[in-house]
Amino acid sequence: MNIQSVRALKLELAAEVFAPIASELLERALRPRLRIPQRSSPLLRVALGIGKSARRGEFSLAVRLQSRSKALHAMVERLRERARGEIDVRFIGRLRPHDGIQAAPAALRKICRPLVIGCSVGHIAATAGTLGLIARHRKTGQAVILSNSHVLAQSGQAKNGDPITQPGPTDGGNTDNVVAALTDSTTLNLDGPNQFDVAIAIIDRDVDFTPNTVPELGAFTIGGEDAILPGVKVAKVGRTTDLRRGEVLATELDDVVVDYDIGTATFDHQIEIAGQPNLPFSADGDSGSLVLDQQMRAIGLIFCGNPNANDGSGLSYANHLPRVMTALDVVSM
Numbered sequence: 001m002n003i004q005s006v007r008a009l010k011l012e013l014a015a016e017v018f019a020p021i022a023s024e025l026l027e028r029a030l031r032p033r034l035r036i037p038q039r040s041s042p043l044l045r046v047a048l049g050i051g052k053s054a055r056r057g058e059f060s061l062a063v064r065l066q067s068r069s070k071a072l073h074a075m076v077e078r079l080r081e082r083a084r085g086e087i088d089v090r091f092i093g094r095l096r097p098h099d100g101i102q103a104a105p106a107a108l109r110k111i112c113r114p115l116v117i118g119c120s121v122g123h124i125a126a127t128a129g130t131l132g133l134i135a136r137h138r139k140t141g142q143a144v145i146l147s148n149s150h151v152l153a154q155s156g157q158a159k160n161g162d163p164i165t166q167p168g169p170t171d172g173g174n175t176d177n178v179v180a181a182l183t184d185s186t187t188l189n190l191d192g193p194n195q196f197d198v199a200i201a202i203i204d205r206d207v208d209f210t211p212n213t214v215p216e217l218g219a220f221t222i223g224g225e226d227a228i229l230p231g232v233k234v235a236k237v238g239r240t241t242d243l244r245r246g247e248v249l250a251t252e253l254d255d256v257v258v259d260y261d262i263g264t265a266t267f268d269h270q271i272e273i274a275g276q277p278n279l280p281f282s283a284d285g286d287s288g289s290l291v292l293d294q295q296m297r298a299i300g301l302i303f304c305g306n307p308n309a310n311d312g313s314g315l316s317y318a319n320h321l322p323r324v325m326t327a328l329d330v331v332s333m
Contacts, residue, residue: 049253051088052230062250098287109171114208118237120167128168129287134211135330147288152199156187211333223297238286246281280307280314
């Protein structure tokens with residue numbers, strides 16, 4: 001199928017097949033205690049998106065299962081029938097944000113001055129994630145660092161003006177290592193769909209930085225929505241796993257369920273990336289990593305994943321960078 005046909009099919013299936021079955025299952029399990037949602041539930045954990053077809057240059061319906069049951073198997077068979085076999089089904093398991101305390105490359109978890117993309121960073125009361133992008137905030141004209149909300153803003157619970165350290169606290173960052181002040185962030189909606197887990201912080205005037213370049217990879221530009229397609233080869237540099245390469249397996253994934261410390265959140269319009277055998281694309285501490293394609297276009301921002309999924313190559317999930325930049329009103333330097 002062409003990509004427009006898959007998009008149309010995804011919308012039809014969500015309305016005609018997915019939602020009615022989901023409502024029926026939930027009504028049986030929860031009646032009469034809870035309101036029945038019309039979208040995917042954490043109890044179902046099924047995501048729909050656009051995948052790469054076995055036919056060269058074509059696309060398929062991507063179906064991602066985060067739990068197992070006979071009811072879900074029946075749902076998949078209904079989806080397979082409607083897609084006429086043009087379907088890519090994978091079990092991805094439970095997803096978690098990629099902040100954390102795993103061992104990291106020495107250079108990226110130390111003090112980095114000037115600031116570089118890929119280095120350890122975090123809210124002063126958090127653990128550590130990855131500095132994803134250095135950009136300019138339209139409203140203030142100031143240089144900002146961009147990463148995930150759960151890295152810089154405690155998933156939207158922090159206050160604007162809170163200090164951001166480099167390296168992140170897990171890597172020894174403290175009040176002597178403050179490099180920026182939180183400026184804006186997304187608040188996770190636990191009752192409905194999200195598109196972003198992102199935040200920005202204004203860089204202190206006395207802190208130097210190196211924009212538009214990723215260590216080990218080189219200079220990059222910002223890609224557009226048309227650059228984000230299944231089958232695209234990608235790379236990233238993160239605080240924990242350093243340089244890793246992978247491939248986009250699916251795009252425009254809706255109903256991706258992520259388990260945060262503050263609760264469970266569902267995300268739409270996400271990018272799915274597989275790593276290489278026994279080399280997951282990302283791991284704990286890589287949250288916020290910038291995803292680049294082979295043309296050195298930045299297309300995504302890693303925020304969660306399951307490094308044990310997909311037969312050891314792991315699965316990582318990223319927000320669409322062009323949409324992130326629009327939402328936070330930032331432009332490239």
